[in-house]
Amino acid sequence: MKPGKFIGVGLGPGDPDLVTVRAARLISGASIIAYPALPQTESFARRIAAPYISGDTHEIVMEIPMSRQRAPAQAAYDHGAAQIAEALDLGETVIVLCEGDPFFYGSFMYLHARLCDRYEVEVVPGVTSVAASAARLQLPLAARNDVLATIPAPLPDHDIRKRIEMADSFAILKLGAHIGRVSALLDQLGLADRAQYIERATLDEEVVLPLSQAPDPAPYFSMILATKGADPWLKPPS
Amino acid sequence: MKPGKFIGVGLGPGDPDLVTVRAARLISGASIIAYPALPQTESFARRIAAPYISGDTHEIVMEIPMSRQRAPAQAAYDHGAAQIAEALDLGETVIVLCEGDPFFYGSFMYLHARLCDRYEVEVVPGVTSVAASAARLQLPLAARNDVLATIPAPLPDHDIRKRIEMADSFAILKLGAHIGRVSALLDQLGLADRAQYIERATLDEEVVLPLSQAPDPAPYFSMILATKGADPWLKPPS
Numbered sequence: 124m125k126p127g128k129f130i131g132v133g134l135g136p137g138d139p140d141l142v143t144v145r146a147a148r149l150i151s152g153a154s155i156i157a158y159p160a161l162p163q164t165e166s167f168a169r170r171i172a173a174p175y176i177s178g179d180t181h182e183i184v185m186e187i188p189m190s191r192q193r194a195p196a197q198a199a200y201d202h203g204a205a206q207i208a209e210a211l212d213l214g215e216t217v218i219v220l221c222e223g224d225p226f227f228y229g230s231f232m233y234l235h236a237r238l239c240d241r242y243e244v245e246v247v248p249g250v251t252s253v254a255a256s257a258a259r260l261q262l263p264l265a266a267r268n269d270v271l272a273t274i275p276a277p278l279p280d281h282d283i284r285k286r287i288e289m290a291d292s293f294a295i296l297k298l299g300a301h302i303g304r305v306s307a308l309l310d311q312l313g314l315a316d317r318a319q320y321i322e323r324a325t326l327d328e329e330v331v332l333p334l335s336q337a338p339d340p341a342p343y344f345s346m347i348l349a350t351k352g353a354d355p356w357l358k359p360p361s
Numbered sequence: 362m363k364p365g366k367f368i369g370v371g372l373g374p375g376d377p378d379l380v381t382v383r384a385a386r387l388i389s390g391a392s393i394i395a396y397p398a399l400p401q402t403e404s405f406a407r408r409i410a411a412p413y414i415s416g417d418t419h420e421i422v423m424e425i426p427m428s429r430q431r432a433p434a435q436a437a438y439d440h441g442a443a444q445i446a447e448a449l450d451l452g453e454t455v456i457v458l459c460e461g462d463p464f465f466y467g468s469f470m471y472l473h474a475r476l477c478d479r480y481e482v483e484v485v486p487g488v489t490s491v492a493a494s495a496a497r498l499q500l501p502l503a504a505r506n507d508v509l510a511t512i513p514a515p516l517p518d519h520d521i522r523k524r525i526e527m528a529d530s531f532a533i534l535k536l537g538a539h540i541g542r543v544s545a546l547l548d549q550l551g552l553a554d555r556a557q558y559i560e561r562a563t564l565d566e567e568v569v570l571p572l573s574q575a576p577d578p579a580p581y582f583s584m585i586l587a588t589k590g591a592d593p594w595l596k597p598p599s
Binding site for chain 1: 371502508
């Protein structure tokens with residue numbers, strides 16, 4: 124029997140309207156979907172896709188433990204990949220639901236690594252949280268020869284600083300308990316006033332705040348965005 | 362009269378299926394759309410949106426001259442913004458069609474700068490060419506604490522080199538006549554074998570090549586993508 128196709132589908136930042144036409148069609152027609160969920164928590168990916176899921180779709184839920192150790196999560200991906208492989212071997216197409224974009228900080232990458240050598244794979248890109256946050260903040264990210272950097276907050280100060288210094292615009296992700304340290308750094312760099320804080324962009328619960336008023340710790344789905352405004356032509360003509 | 366709303370709509374990388382549900386709905390219901398076009402050339406933005414445009418939509422075409430001088434293009438944006446403002450003042454909503462994402466190297470930013478102080482604005486984010494190219498190449502871009510940098514090829518060698526050295530994954534855009542210089546640089550950095558070349562991602566005319574076989578000059582809609590593969594957990598388990 125010809126094995127089924129393994130499809131990773133980006134769902135965008137959260138608003139179901141920001142799912143692509145292709146992703147919506149694939150999900151509506153799916154016989155099997157798979158998605159990650161934290162223990163005892165609604166899957167965010169499934170929440171975004173919910174309007175498109177039909178009643179008779181079989182769902183593979185991959186419970187991913189929260190842990191600083193990597194092995195437990197990797198074991199969960201092993202198990203999820205085995206369940207998906209079983210369906211693929213029966214000739215079924217399996218749609219994996221991915222928050223944002225599958226290859227931009229997505230857990231899909233761990234399934235892809237486990238299955239890409241053995242099965243036909245398709246990846247459907249999605250709107251990233253960075254693009255969505257910029258849209259909500261109405262903050263142009265990159266024009267002309269601007270460099271955009273996406274920087275995870277857990278990196279050491281020195282690394283974050285160097286990357287900010289070399290970028291025209293930057294997004295700082297995975298803030299969590301690091302937000303105070305990152306805010307102090309932006310202050311030192313004279314960029315705190317330009318930096319904007321946004322959480323849960325495009326959802327009903329979206330919050331936008333000046334960086335000085337951002338919560339500490341910050342929730343997982345939050346980021347800081349800033350541009351040094353390198354292109355003078357982007358200023359409104361006076 | 363209450364002025365209309367000014368909406369910039371990201372259309373994604375090229376395949377009309379990668380337009381978001383929201384963008385498709387806005388375009389289908391639009392009474393006025395506006396978009397840029399190079400002289401004597403089909404507008405790429407309009408081509409992507411075409412399946413969603415209804416027959417009785419009024420179209421504002423902004424012809425943007427190709428020139429190394431910036432003033433002629435800026436004058437064209439002045440003129441386009443004035444046409445859009447005229448419609449907004451009559452209470453009409455105007456949908457601006459944007460390739461990719463409106464705030465990621467998009468000409469929409471120049472209209473936004475001219476109109477954002479005077480009108481209600483919405484920005485609908487889109488799938489970027491970087492996310493789409495990674496999906497087509499099946500190249501994971503960023504996991505865990507990886508830094509992703511998007512770097513325009515016209516920058517000097519020294520600047521490109523420093524930004525590559527500080528990133529885990531990078532996209533080099535706007536290759537054009539710079540592709541030979543950039544390829545030589547990647548060779549020096551020992552990254553040429555990891556770098557992949559893609560043009561017109563997600564379109565029927567898409568081309569994927571090893572960097573050594575890429576055309577010189579490269580077309581405008583092309584990029585080089587590479588990852589240093591920082592996360593060992595992304596390797597398929599052996």
